[in-house]
Amino acid sequence: MAATGACLLPPGVSPAPRLRGRASAAPSSDQNPRLSSSLTRGCAVSKQQAPSALTGTTIPRTRPVGEHGRRYEKSTSYRGWSAPFMEDVELESGPDRVKRFFDHAKDLARPDGGPPRWFSPLECGSRLEKSPLLLYLPGIDGTGAGLTSHHKKLGKIFDIWCLHIPVMDRTSFRDLVKMIERTIKSENYRSPNRPIYLVGESLGGCLALAVAARNPDIDLLLILANPATSFDKSQIQALLPLLELMPEQLQLTYPFILSFMAGDPSRKFKASTEEGLAPQRTVEELSKDLLTMSSHVSVLADILPKETLLWKLQMLKSASAYSNSRIHDVNAQTLLLTSAKDWLLPSQAEGARLNNALQRSHIRKFEDCGHYLFLEDDFDLVTIIKRVGFYRRGKCLEYVSDYLPPTPAEYRKVYESNRWFNEITGPVMLSTLEDGRIVRGLDGIPSEGPVLYVGYHMLLGLELVPLVTGFMNERNILLRGIAHPMIFENYEKGQTVEPEYFDNYRIMGAVPVSGTNLFKLLSSKSHVLLYPGGMREALHRKGEEYxxxxxxxxxxxxxxxKFGAKIVPFGTVGEDDFGEVFFDYDDQMKIPYFRNWIQQLTENSGKVRSNATGEVANQDVHLPWIRPKVPGRFYFCFGKPIETAGRREELKDREKCHELYLQIKSEVESCMVYLREKRESDPYRSIFSRLMYQATHNSASKKIPTFEL
Known part of the structure; x- marks a missing residue:
């Protein structure tokens, strides 16, 4: 193979009817377990399973017919759907999120005298088959409405239950832990192979950690947003004596809390400036947001009256101490989400501490976000789960069947974040038609899968961005790359590569290199990207380009x-126009410091082809030093697809298989020879000539010409 890129219901109660609330018998309570009739907005009365939520959403193409008269068929690169995208769900902006939260919380805050209980939001409609259970554990507001703006999108892939703690309820932290514990034990008993997600923010983060520590044998996945395990270091504690003395009618705490829910005003100002709004318009928008937020003071006072707020703040003390004393007993997979501008808790420092203390953790930092992450503008929990590769529906992560394709909006973000690289490289895409003619564009690429693309891995895998985005933009085809395990392994503390570096690889469908994953991809009729040279080729030595x-x-x-897949050999050139290796693997291994670093990095990253011999077996992870050049241009040439359908008899003949292998290798080499020769006559090979062309033709999006074919 190769590598790319370098749950509480009493026993016996059926879960089928979706009640307004699923109650857990709270300690010393004989109240009606269901939510009262006042809790109607956003609570599910009934909820039936619907077909898969991953309905294809085709992005219109600018060319429904190819340049050479070939009509494109709809892509079937993912399970036979009409396009390789998930259905898009538009999320509200920051102020709208806050308003929707308070609208929902206002209904939930009506006193009904009931105990803490679960409810399922009405917005969470159709789901994937065998969707995992997601239990949302709220912060000190206790309403369970914190994920309101994310319900529709989360509801596509999760079965969502939200914990509601009534305003006047005084259930202790430990009793809340026991209640959640009974829920997950019950759900785990009913569906032992289904994982349970605990999403907790602030106080909810402490609840999730405590439950996980007490139940190490249950398959739990934790998502913690600014958990309150650092409450002992928070300045909030200074409010307690003042709050106890302050009369009810002079409460100044609510505007204080609201200011944190509104987010960072400087961020709003920055965004307005980037959008080109006039200063007067920006001030108007900020004033409007301020007036909107002030209108929520009365709702916040209903959610957190003085006595309840005091109770919750005191609870935070015990919650922090309890969860911290058991942190080393947590072995659940954990995703830590921390904010740099959290003025309530030292969340980023706490996130780093928890990341070191927890056995299996991932961390993502948000530099422009405050304490209430789920209310922040542009914060999308589902997208983050995808980027980290944190979604599974069984005991183990299945990289093919558990994969969630990007939505069109998610893909646009991936593309925009790499647009600059596409502009610099000015990629030229060539393909070969059935009659052998080489044409510009991807008309020669098969529409129907399975297709296996086999080619040369450029230095540092530089060709991946223009290659993957080019296929998506021109042919609406999602290339599933066979990648090195280091992209999927847990982030090792002290590594030079940040964990976010590989997020785009995961969201675009890369899978770890293995025969099993290749088998599953081909059996699902995917378009698969494979580099036989793997890391050894991408991290080559001096003088080994091409x-x-x-x-x-x-x-x-x-x-x-076996699957009758079409094999498309392809070559790429252009790395020598961008840089030259001057301090390679051989040079680094001669220096003890670099040698030890390479050995440790390779040990942490995992090896591919550990049982193989020869050059490709030597895939030590290192980073060659490169001398940059004035940027040139990237060129791709895809050879004529090689049909394998009807050749199953050759499976038994290793010699014929090897002949086909050598033919593919020869085709790749021929494509590269062709490109290296033809690029010499490209008048727009230099970045300066391409910039001049764009300036004179007044269109940055217009395709820049290349050599004559």
Missing amino acids: KLIWPEQSEFVRMAI
């Missing part, structure tokens, strides 16, 4: 023949 460093024996041909 040298194919492939295994001696074929590793993918028989698998392709």
Whole structure:
């Protein structure tokens, strides 16, 4: 193979009817377990399973017919759907999120005298088959409305229950832990193979950690947003004596709390400036937001009256101490979400501490966000789960069947974040038609999968961005890359590569290199990107540019023949126009400091082809030093697709399989020779000539010409 890129219901109660509330018998309570009739907005009365939420959403193409008269068929690159996208769900902006939260919380805050209980939001409609259970554990507001703006999107892939703690309820932290514990034990008993997600913010984060520590044998996944485990270091404690003395009618705490829910005003000002709004318009928008927020003071006072607020703040003390004393007993997978501008808690420092203390954790930092992450503008919990690769529906993560394709909006963000690289490289895409003619564009690429793309891995995998985005933009095809395990392994503390570096690889569908994953991708008729040279080729030595460093024996041909996959050999050139390796692996291994660093990095990253011999077996992880050049241009040439359908008899003949392997390798080399020769006559090979062309033609999006074909 190769590598790319470098749950409480009493026992016996059926879960089918979706009640307004699912109650857990809170300690010393004999109240009606269901939510009262006042809790109607956003609570599910009934909820039936609907078809899969992953309905294809085709992005219109600018060219429904190819340049050479070939009509494109709809992509079937993912389970036969009409396009490789999830259905898009538009999320509200920051102020709208806060307003919706208070609208929902206002209904939930009506006193009904009931105990803490679960409810399922009405917005959470159709779901994936066998969706995991997501239990939302709220912060000190206790309403359970914190994820309101995310319900529709989360409801596509999760079965969501939200914990509601009535305003006048005085259930202790430990009793809340026991209640949640009974829920997860009950749900785990009913569906032992279904994971349970605990999403907790602030106080809810402490609840999630405590439950996980007490139940190490249950398959839990934790998502903690600014957990309150650092409450002992928070300045909020200074409010307690003042709050106790302050008369009810002079409460100044609510505007204080609201200011944190509104987010950072400077961020709003910055966004308005970037949008080109006039200063007067920006001030008007900020004033409007301020007036809107002030209108929520009365609702906040209903949610957190003085006695309740005091109770919750005192609870935070015990919650922080309890969860911290058991932190080392937590072995659940954990995703830590921390804010840099959290003025209530030292969340980023606490996130780093928890990341070191927890056994299996991932961390993501949000530099422009405050304490209430789920109310922040542009914060999308589902997208973050995708980027981290944190979604699974069974005991183990299945990289193919559990994969959630990007929505059109998510793909646009990926594309925009890499637009600059596409502009610099000015990629030229060539493909080969059935009659052997080489044409510009991807008309020669098969529409129907399975298709296996086999090619040369450029230095540092620089070709991946223009390649993957080019296929998506021009042909609406999602390339599923076979990638090195280091992209999916837990982030090792002290590594030079930040965990966010590989997020785009995961959201675009890369899978770890293995025969099993290749089998599953081909069986699902995917378009698969494979580099036989792997990391050895992408991290090549001095003077090895455009040298194919492939295994001696074929590793993918028989698998392709088994599924009748089309094999498309391709070559890429242009790395020598961007940089030159001057301090490579051999040089680094001569210096003890670098040698030890390489050995440790390789140990942490995992090896591919550990049982292989030859050059490709030596895939130590390192970073060659590169001398940059004035940027040139990238060129891609895709050879004529090689049909393997009807050739299953050749599976038994290793010699014929090897002949086909050598043919593919020869085709890749021929594509590269062709490109290296033809690029010499490209008048727009230099970045300066391309910039001049764009300036004179007054269109940055217009395709820049290249050499004559």
